[in-house]
Amino acid sequence: MDVFYIDYPPYYYSAQGEPKGILLERAIRAINCAKIDFTLTELPSNRALDGVKLGHNAMSIGWFKTQERESFAKFSIPIYQNKPQAAIFKKENAQAFAPFTSLSELIVKSKLVLGVVAGHSEGKIVDDIIRMNPTNVFRVNAEQMNIIAMLDAGRFDYILLPPEEFDNLVITRRLNSADYVLKCLDDIPPGNKRHLIFSRDVSDEVIEAINRCIADDDPSN
Template identity: 30%
Template structure:
């Protein structure tokens, strides 16, 4: 009878599990690039202080995720091409990136960059009173990792540099080793990178760190997500970042 079928349908609907929120329908892919000590593989195991922090944040936000290691250019191609349900961890805020992705609140603040030079170029590097003067020296070769941002202030300065510029699409550790082998005279270095890599690769011990007082201040890093990630999910992510950052600050007191 029709009323019996209707009753059975109502009973089945009542017993069905409640619908999950939209953000829990499918895991978000969270990509990261190789950049020790932020995130990297060691003996096949994914490690890094920023990767661990990202795992804490997404867990605190209650967002289901799957982490994946991908090259930087592929990550930003994914954002440009509108890959759905997609995030990536710890990037600088740049206009061209904001055009294709949405940003979280800041998750980390870098130390200012420094200059790393080969011994034969140290005197010429230190002869310059500031970064602008250094980049105007046509006798020096600057090593630059292609596709990587050094921040919104340094990027245009590097683009206008009168140095001979050696651009290579390589990982940070490979570029450091190329510098140590004499392929260039200097590069701009992230302090976290240098602190980790000089311990890992003995051949880097000869390189010399130099600081410039006019170096741009350390930049903030953010998580970025595709435009389709709901506002509610981004709000959960931001609250989790604030909570994890607050715990970190409390632990350093």
């Protein structure tokens, strides 16, 4: 099986040429547990999705379930659930954010611009909120790991990230976490669930075997 992953610490990345990351390591355990031969390849996010959509006997790691992706891929049971997203912005701009307690208010009532990665889903509830006023959304053709550098450079006013991703990104980009504010928003749901996705020709039996291994490896059990 061809297994594709993207560069998105702390979930999956390469360090000194070696695949690393909390989701990547868990996915590898599940595949090995199911006794499936595989080859790992790091790809940009769009190419990883295309590898599943157009490939044969292919899998990619850690994707949210969306209606569009369900049209071309099969999904495993959840392999991880993010912490709830927070609005992240420069501390120097904190006063502009003070009147707003929800993402809906920020999108509709403020002039603050949200930066998002083009083609990425933030989960159905957040995606629906973002569509309420697309003029206040700046979409960038970049990998998720680069978006905080764009925020730091003033390309937009805020981003949405789970706290565990923020911690890693500021370290990776050698930024000072004290320069930023993480603000919880009332209408942000519990964190999105991430799945393994498979090309349509992967058998249900193979996916069921991997699902059993994911469940057995669940630290919450």
